[in-house]
Each structure stands twice: as structure tokens, then as C-alpha cells.
Amino acid sequence: MMAGFRLLFLGPKVGRWVCVAVAAFAVSCGEKESSDTGASVSDQTLEIKADWYAQPTHAGFYLASANGYYADAGLMVEVQSGSPNDNVRQLVAQGEIAFGVGRLEDIIMAIDRGLPLAVVGAYLQRIPLSLMVHADQEIYHVKDIGDRPVMATVGSLYLPRLEAKHGISFNTIPHMRTIARFISDKELVQQCYLTNEPYFVEKAGVVPRVLPLFDAAVDSFRVIYCRRSFAEANPEVVEKVVSLSHRGWAEYISEGDIFETAHRAIKERNPELDMEFMAWAREQMIAYGIVTGGDSDVAALRGIDRERVQEMCDELLDLELVKRRYDSEEIAVWSVIDRVLSKPIQSDET
Secondary structure, three states, X not given: OOOOOOOOOOOOOOOOOOOOOOOOOOOOOOOOOOOOOOOOHHHOEEEEEOOOOOOHHHHHHHHHHHOOHHHHOOOEEEEEOOOOOOOHHHHHHOOOXXXXXXXXXXXXXXXXXXXXXXXXXXXXXXXXXEEEEEOOOOOOOHHHOOOOEEEEOOOOOHHHHHHHHHXXXXXXXXXXXXXHHHHHOOOOEEEXXXXXXXXXXXXXXXXXXXXXXXXXXXXXXXXXEEXXXXXXXXXXXHHHXXXXXXXXXXXXXXXXXXXXXXXXXXXXXXXXXOHXXXXXXXXXXXXXXXXXXOOOOHHHHHOXXXXXXXXXXXXXXXXXXXXXXXXXXXXXXXXXHHHHHOOOOOOOOO
């Protein structure tokens, strides 16, 4: 199901640039009244805020919203797109919004910096973050890169993780937010999302090869998170939001054309994306096992366990990216997660 790779110049709402640094803010004001008490949660709008402009990598949430799954469960849920200027973790920590989505390691680092967050579910078993090279170069693994320049976002966490795992050192140059240099420079290695830049590269007449980080043993997955106090005070509400989001994701990668509902909702929020690109991005997600981790069982998209979270905590400590060792119990609200995982993904039949 893999489509041909295809990108020329990235507009601000198409390119995805990663910065994992988490600012250490004090959280003492701006919280929504009653947001953690459960007293009137059913009357509140619960936001799920993405960490970038509306994209197919957020599609499951948009599908669940557009098809009324949250509303049918008696919840007022608003799926919001993000922007480069949004500090979603801080907004969640302050109670300005209810839920955020992001990579597990970023949430652990935010907790280390004092933000009162907790993971309550998973939804993408692999991240599409990759390195991109010219297909006619003899580069098949990150260990083949050598001293070639690697254009990457300054401060990207995946770089020290790759270097530590494989005993290598990258010749890193700052990301210029364009693929123009990549197209003209066969020696250049560029950070990309396999659901994004390769599409436009091939449109420009260049065939890229993608080196997904998960193939280089850099484990990461995307999670849903909220304030720990909110999850502990409103476990049933949080369980519903997570479970219904999983339904949206399961239907997004299912056979048929239901995925187009999500793409229409995304396009309303991000008109720069066209339907052809979004269909290609979805095919990439399926072909690379981004949602389920390559498992044929769609329920695998929800996969999260204490061991995997603990391994991430320990790796971050080894890299001196957190101040102390964290136990997986400090990172997630397992009582909610365990209840979600104990039930099948919802459908019209359940």
C-alpha cells in the first residue's frame, strides 16, 4: 500500500519541525474553574489540542469528532489544531485546555520540569520522524551517514539518542525549513516526517530514501495526556475521551472511505493541504505501521505498558535529560489506561 515518495518548498502549515526542549514554567494560575473537581465536567468543553497544524497524523481525533462519537457519549469535546507558537504542555498544565497529544519522551521531560501532567493513553505506536537521503546514495542505515551534513532541528532529542545507541556522531547543521537544498545536494541528509516531505521531494523529481527512526532502534510513540489531578478526579470522563479517540483512529485506518471524513475536517482547519496529499500520508502511515506498530490487530494502536514507559524513563536518565530516575507510575494514570485496554475498541456493534 506504499505510495511513491513525493516535496519542493514547505509552507508553514505543511512542514513539521520538531523541538523537544520543554520550558520550565511555574504552574500557579489560569486554571479552569472546576476542571479538576468533576463537579461540572459534563457541562464543560473538553479540548484535545494537537501539537501542530491539522494533519493526517491527528486524523483519528478529527474523525471521532466529526462523526459525533464524543457528543453521543454526552461529552462536549473540541479538537483544536496547534501552531509553532503553542506550548501545549504548558496550556494543559495550567488547565487552559483539557488534553494534549505528543511524544512520550516529551511528556516525561515536562514532568521532570515540574509540570503536573500524566499520560492517559497511546494512539500512534511509531512516530513518523525520519532521516531522508537521496535514493542513489549508499545510505541504508544511520551508521552509513558518516560525516555527511545532517540538516536537523536544533535541540532534537532523537540525535543524541541515535548517537548513543549506535556509537556515532553526526555532522549536524541547522534546519532551514525548506527542501530546496536537499533537492540540489545529494550529500545532504535531512530530517523529515515520512508522512510529509518525501511527497514533495518526489513531486520535484527527486527520489528519496527514508530512514525511519524506529528502524534505528529509537523507540517512541505518541500519547494522550492531561493534568494528573484531572484524570484522578474524572477517571470515567478521561476513559471515554481516550476510548472514543481510539475508535476514531481504528476507523481511520480501516478499509473503505470513512477516512475521507477526517480529511475534510482537517482541510477545513488547514486549507493548504489537498486531498491527494492527505490520502498519500494515510497510505504511508499504514505502510510503515505508524498507527499499530506493524501489528495486524488494529487494537495494537492503543498499546502502552509499564515496561515500555519505564525503558523510556531510564533512557532519558542515562542521557542526562532528566534529573532523576522516574518510575512508570509517576508518568501515567494506569488505573485509567488499564480500564481502557481491558475493553475492545468501540464500534457500532459494541
